[in-house]
Each structure stands twice: as structure tokens, then as C-alpha cells.
Amino acid sequence: MKLANALTYSHTLLSQTVERGNYVIDATVGNGHDTEFLSQLVGPKGHVLGFDVQAAAITATAQRLAEAQLNNTELILAxxxxxxxxxxxxxxxxxxxxxxxxxxxADKDVITHGATTLAAINGILPHLKRNGLLVLVVYYGHPGGQDEVNQLLTFAQALPQKEYHVLQYQFINQVNQPPYIIAIQKRV
Ligand SMILES: C[S@@+](CC[C@H](N)C(=O)[O-])C[C@H]1O[C@@H](n2cnc3c(N)ncnc32)[C@H](O)[C@@H]1O
Known part of the structure; x- marks a missing residue:
């Protein structure tokens, strides 16, 4: 078995922790690959709340979900x-x-930023169920990426061990700065 890349492993982790009927969040909808995955994972009684700042991303994802006949998703342009x-x-x-x-x-100048990503994480963590999982797939090769990662690592490493398990999953011998995972699981 080949070790999974970060994208594949993010789905594995969520498959192992999220239950059908759960309420879940896709914080960066983009072209909707993760949104579709989450929608199928939680099933018709579940709910996916998705965010993106680009109208084109929301439109593309709405179309993807319609074609797949998935209607448990709420897409927010914000x-x-x-x-x-x-x-x-x-x-x-x-x-x-x-x-x-x-x-x-799409426009490479529209990137996520540490301050807003942290604001979202801080908004979601109090709502996480016991064993609920927040997964960050972190890219850091583009301008601004390393700055965001530094903020996220500082935050994640300081989370209290009694309340959260924090995992980093990363290939450490690969060129071109492949993405890696920071996953935060609520313990209590
Ligand atoms: C790497 S892409 C996401 C790819 C997506 N998961 C997919 O399956 O196609 C990152 C996305 O984050 C969006 N984004 C940037 N800042 C954001 C913010 N503050 N809130 C929500 N989305 C944001 C971008 O517009 C972009 O579509």
C-alpha cells in the first residue's frame, strides 16, 4: 500500500470520524471536490455549510452538487x-x-490568510463534537503561504492537550513543498 498524499488522507481522516447525519463545514469550497465528498459522507440527513469568497467557486460547486443530485449543502459567498x-x-x-x-x-492572488483562517478555526472549535475533527490541508509554496502556516502551527501547537489531539501528517523528503495536514480532534 502506498502512503496517502495529504488530500487523500484528509478524506480518510474525515471518513473515520464524521458520522452520517452530522453537520459539517467546508471552509474553502473552491471547485467543490471536498464539498461533494462531505455531502456524500453525511448523507441526506446531514448538512454541509460551505464558504468561499469567489463567486465563480460557489457557482461551480453548486453545479457540481446539482449534477450529483446532492442537496444537503448550503453554500455561502463570504x-x-x-x-x-x-x-x-x-x-x-x-x-x-x-x-x-x-x-x-483561478486568480493566484486570492489566497487564504492566517488571521482569517484562525478566526474561522476559533469560530468552529467550540462547536466541534467530542471526537469531531477539523482538518487543515496546508499549502505553503506560494507567496504568503509560509506566513499563514507559521501562524497556524503556533496556534495548533499551543492547544491544550487535555482538550485536543493535534496531528501533523507530512512527507518530509519531497521537493516542491507538497501540502501537509494539521488535524485537530476535540477530546471532550
Ligand atoms: C485551495 S482552494 C480550495 C479547493 C477546494 N477545496 C476544492 O475542492 O476545489 C482555496 C479556496 O479558498 C478560497 N478562500 C480564500 N480566502 C477565503 C476565505 N477567507 N474564506 C473562504 N474561502 C476563502 C479561495 O477562493 C479558494 O477557492
């Missing part, structure tokens, strides 16, 4: 840093994914 405005106050969250950086094939 930054994920506004997550608390859209997440019902007492809503528990089974899982969340952030696929950071820029959307391949």
Missing part, C-alpha cells in the same frame, strides 16, 4: 471568518475541512 454568523448557536459540528492557499486555475 469569508469563513464569518462562520459564527451562519452557524446556529447550539449547532454541534462533526467535522470541518480547510483546503488552504489559492484555487488552481
Amino acid at each position: 469569508g469563513h471568518e464569518n462562520v459564527e454568523q451562519y452557524l446556529p448557536v447550539n449547532q454541534s459540528v462533526g467535522g470541518a475541512i480547510f483546503n488552504l492557499g489559492y484555487l488552481p486555475g
